[in-house]
Amino acid sequence: MTEWWRGSVTYQVYPRSFQDTDGDGIGDIPGITARLPYIAALGVDAVWLSPIFTSPMADMGYDVSHYTDIDPLFGTLADFDAMVARAHDLGLKVIIDQVLSHSSAEHPFFKESRADRTNSKADWYVWADPNPDGTPPNNWVSVFGGSAWEWDSRRRQYYLHNFLPSQPDFNFHNADVQDWLLDTMRFWLDRGVDGFRLDTVNYYFHDRKLRSNPPEQREETRPAVNPYDMQDHLYSKTQPENIAFLERIRALLDEYDGRAMVGEVGEGRRAVQVMAEYTSGPKRLHMAYSFEMLGPQFTPDHFRSRIEGFFTGAPDGWPCWAFSNHDVIRHVTRWADHGAQDDVARLAAALLLSFEGSICLYQGEELGQTETDIAYHELTDPPGFKFWPDYKGRDGCRTPMVWDATDHGGFTTGTPWLPVKAPQLARHVAAQDGVAGSVLETYRALLAFRRATPALREGRTSFADVAEPLLAFRRGAALTCVFNLSALPQELAMTGALTGPHQAALLKDGVLRLGANGFAFVEGTVQAG
Structure with a gap:
């Protein structure tokens, strides 16, 4: 089978918050199954489910008490099998979270x-x-x-x-632990899953000598909100032994046809280096999921340096880029100072979907969804309680998917586990479906363009030296992607013709004019000088 994952787009579903079918206020697997046609119609290749295994839910499923069963909150193994079958019928791959480190x-x-x-x-x-x-x-x-x-x-x-x-x-220095965890993964492969998202993939091994970590090199002189950020985690994670275990997982997946895995790499200033190392060659991760674009940085230099840094470090490796997920503030809120909300949402979609590598979208971002303002009494996330108010936890990006204008956005007939508030309710699927220029329809158009354009899935990247706030790069031999990362109009000397979706863009007489947060795909080149 071809490497379907290379250049693919995956849609992340947070099961607690996607669709509830039994009125208990918590999303479930039958709800996901019912909404799979929506996901398929977006034009993505795969769906990734955050944990659905048996758990006391102290960390919302990232604390697994039974690795080969479904938590009753979400349904049954039969429900899971039906969901996988329906996804495959719709042409979607299914990727499930694997929490192996603990x-x-x-x-x-x-x-x-x-x-x-x-x-x-x-x-x-x-x-x-x-x-x-x-x-x-x-x-x-x-x-x-x-x-x-x-x-x-x-x-x-x-x-x-x-x-x-x-x-x-878990103690990964014990070979029996590794063998048992691999067997649990085989259980799901035998049930037909197409791959795994490996949670905290660089945390598996610890330093046998238990040496203390040195301090992190920080510009900030006062203590961090979270003391974890004040250490260089030299010995508590990312140990050399990790590589051999990743190769064991890859060997397992290679026993099956067309399976793939993406590892979540959380590694501070060494992240790009570790991503490159973990995906280098044919025996390790297929893809490394990056944190590099999940922060507040919204500059051409930031995006360019991360992409160039990865492919320089691992020319045969493969990244998976994302702007939002279940652990970070939604990107439309993070980047709110850079333009009007819908303009930034559409620009971000065009930017992300033009990157070399594979892409992960987080449920609701295709609506331009924003972070929910969570009050203390509404908290469920442990870090939110620990670090309030400077850090409010992750609940704000985990609130339910909003399908329509009815109570709780059509997510549940009961009381949702997290609130659906007015700013989020205003951005629902029904209001954007079929509306030309809406954020949802822009995502659909961009996903169709990416799927139909080999250069965007397979072409190598060559950046143009243009002045900020513009970012420009060529994909493949002839497609140039240009983005205005500001709310002020910009101009760039170019030859060629516009192609595919664009925003606030006009190419005439050798000049590309981009309005606020404008973007364009051009069959042509940037002119020197």
Whole structure:
């Protein structure tokens, strides 16, 4: 089978918030199945589901207590099988989240592991003795705040948790752990899934010597909101042993036809380097999911440096770019200062869908959806409670999908687990469907253009040296993509003709004129000087 994933576009579904069919206020698998025609009609290649496995939901499913079953909140294995079959009927691949680095503390293996130091699972998690003064073995901190070590009185040892204390880390130095996790992945491959999104893919291994992390090199002199950002995580993640395990996963997927995996790489200033390393050659990740464009930076230099940096570091590697997901503030809100909301939403769509690599869209971004302002009493996300008010957690980007103007946006007949507020309700599918120039129809047009244009899926990238706020690059031999990352009109000397969707663009007499947040695809070239 051809490498369908190369240049593909994947639509991320956050199952809790996509479509509820039983009135409990939480989205479910039958709801996803019912909405698959909508996803297919967008023109994407695949759908990625955030975790749907059995879980106590301390971290909304990223704390798995049963790796080969569906949580009753979402449905049953039969519901899952029906969803996969329907997706395949519609021409969609199905990618599911795999949370391998840690389990729930409710997992039977952890309950056994913590019972004593001699049981059959005693070495399946990361345990360490205290220092003589009772303190943890090193300075590692949790992403969610506080020490990454939790004391357990039964074993009289600390266990490692890079996230919540209820998310203990597996010990990947134990080969039995690797074998068992690979078997759980085989279970889903045998059920017909087309691939995996690997959560926290560089967190699998830790430094055997448990050496303390050095401080991060920061320009900011005052402490960060989250102390995690003040360490260079040299020893707590991204260890050399990770590569061999990724190669084991790749070997498993290669036993099946046309399967692919994308790894979530969270690695600070070394992110592009790690992405390149993890996708280099034919034996590792098919794609690396990047955090590099999930922040506030909205400059030509930022986008250019990330794309050039990746392909320079890994000419045979492959990235997966995204502007929004379930962990970050929605990009239309992050970039609100750069133009009118709908203009920025359409510009961002054109920009992302023109990048070399594969693309991931997050549910609702095709509507120009904005971040929901969450009040403290509405919080569900643990980091929100921990770091309020400077960081309000991730609930604001996880509020329900808005389908129409009815109560709760057509998401549920009950009370939604997170609120649907007026600014989000105003941006629903029904109001944009079939409306020329709407954000939704612009996404559909751009996705169709990408699918029909080999240069956008396969062509290499060559950047033009143009002045900010313009960004211009050629894809393949003849297609030039030009973007105005500002609300002020810009001009650029060009030859050729406009092709495909465009916004506030006019090419006449050798000059491309772009209005506020304008973009254009040109069969032609930028003129020097």
